[in-house]
Amino acid sequence: MEKALKRYWPIFILPTLAAFAIGFIYPFAQGLYLSFCQFRTIDKVKWVGFDNYVKAFTWDPQPLTDSMKFTVAFALVSIVLINLGGFVLALALTRGVKGTNIFRTLFFMPNLIGGIVLGYIWNVLINGFLSLIGKPLIELNPTAGFWGLVVLMCWQQMGYMMIIYIAGLQSVPEELIEAAKIDGATKWITLIKVKVPMVMSSITICVFLTLSNSFKLFDQNLALTRGEPGDQTAMMALNIYNTFYGRSGQVWKGLGQAKAVIFCIIVVVLSLAQLLTTRKREVQQ
């Protein structure tokens, strides 16, 4: 049996490989190819080499670098807030208080609502608030747009991260905590020296998720601010979308595609770097 497996395994992986090729490798290769072309519909394309990439940095009226600043600032703030919040919630909901399950469900629920709907609801809420305190509405107010996005994402994602942290915290062996107690460690010391190292793998996952989520954020951005005013609150994904669809004409599609490839490389590099550094701190049980 084992011998047969060894010999025929390529046949067994073929279905998955085929699905992967059709669903991922093919579109990716196509996208890469299109980033070197000018086109409007993909049945008529014109090869232009690296022209699109050069244009993306020198000629583009909505440079990716502008929205990169906004995206990086947003990512930093939201990674810290979402993970801190999620972790604190997880700590609070692993103490065996009554109603824990109800709270866990409630905190998780925002995650089930689609991004566009969320963005719209928060747009109405935040505008109502801004109107009450007499400040310009979110479409005219980049600061409100930024913090609105942060609040929205925290509200949506904290519950999700909380679930992962809860799973991590519950798998910390009871003996370790007891041993720490006997050694005279305070609750704070136990948390920092025992629990946090033990849940490092959860932290890796959560930071990785929030990082890539923040960078790839699109729906919420579109529905909450549409990038208004100007393109000041447009994150990278929305910037690419605007390049692709904002103007008609051959030149924009390829340019948008090139920006998407650049964007993809940035996200991959960041995620890899982040994964490597956090991995080092994980503790083997």
Next chain:
Amino acid sequence: MKKRFLAVTLVGAMAATALAGCGSDNKTTDNTSAQKKAESGDKKKGSVYYLNFKPEAEDAWQALAKAYTEETGIEVKVHTAASGTYETTLESEMNKDEAPTLFQVNGPVGLANWADKCADLSETDVYKNLTSEDYGLKKDDKVLGIAYVIESYGIITNKKLLQEAGHSVDEINSFDTLKSVVEDITAKKAAGEVKFSAFTSAGMDGSSDWRFKTHLANLPIYFEYQEDGIDSTEAIKGTYLDNYRQIWDLYINNATAEGKDLSAKTGTDAENEFLNGEAVFFQNGSWEYTALSAKIADDDMTMIPIYVGAGDEAKQGLCTGTENFWCVNQDASDDDVAATLDFMNWCVTSEKGTKAMAEDMGFTIPFKNAVESKNVFVKQDVANTEAGLKPVSWNFTTMPSEKWKDGVGTALTAYAADPSDANWDAVKTAFVDGWASEYKLANADA
């Protein structure tokens, strides 16, 4: 050995997919005119896929398509793009195997993007049925688009409310008279004598901002073109921007909503305010008739020109024109092209088709067999023209890009929230400098 097998499999898979990615579809398009295709498709087995631009006419189009299928057995699929997303939808639909056979462009600027997809319609019946050849959209001696609806916009007025406020439409024949009536209504509202405002909210949400960044912006462009004797430009001067400011001030200062809240107001908000009698004036077009006539009697509504205090106001009519040109996808199969041309012709010549377009959709169609529309705004336009008023043409089809409109829209919204001179300068910059830079970008294909 095994490793090599894996490597070969993977490389094979990669190569196959990569090659498939590169293999562009080299479908050659023959240069035969659409009419030839029509002749060859007598068996009538093609089908029609119409990508409709007008959400307000969605139901009527679906019904008409169904009626056509029942009558002829030819399948007609109508898909409507959501408001403001036509170009995006069209682009993605065109990438599909079942691409639209019938779509539309908004004028010369829109056509530039799609000209290589449009069949020459000069020999078709539907083109020959136009009341004037001017309604064909031409490029290089080819007719690539056919206008299928003529529309008007202006300030829709609730005559009943205007009377309650002690005024009548006959008083209003210039910007100054409009202004005095409007400001009188605002004063009366402040004093509690009337319960309604002069204008509906000038919402700058995406569902409503086109009324101002596109339609209202047409007026300063129109007067500048008239003065300079041109019909398009690569650099606008903004000669009449002060007039634009005057009318915009009037809209935002005498409305149901405060200027700072306008960015969140939608098109539906304004429509409901007008329907509920909360405002006398509502800047919109003849396409609103179906929605408004459900609640307001024909005799109580009319449409007056948008006076901005420029040109010969005594002779100014409604803004009348079209941004709806039908185009036929020449890359569709011959049968489909033939079926599409038949369908178009049926819509504008048959009894059912013309009736549906006039009554259900409220359109005035520029075809010989057209049924007279019940639309009061359309009738108003006809009456105006008969009385010697000169319609304001639609020059917004020459605006360089959607981005230009967005830029003007954002600046207008900021100005509405805080009407300072500095903010108006931002509008001017977006209007004048934005035009030049966007024109360059829009024509950057090279």
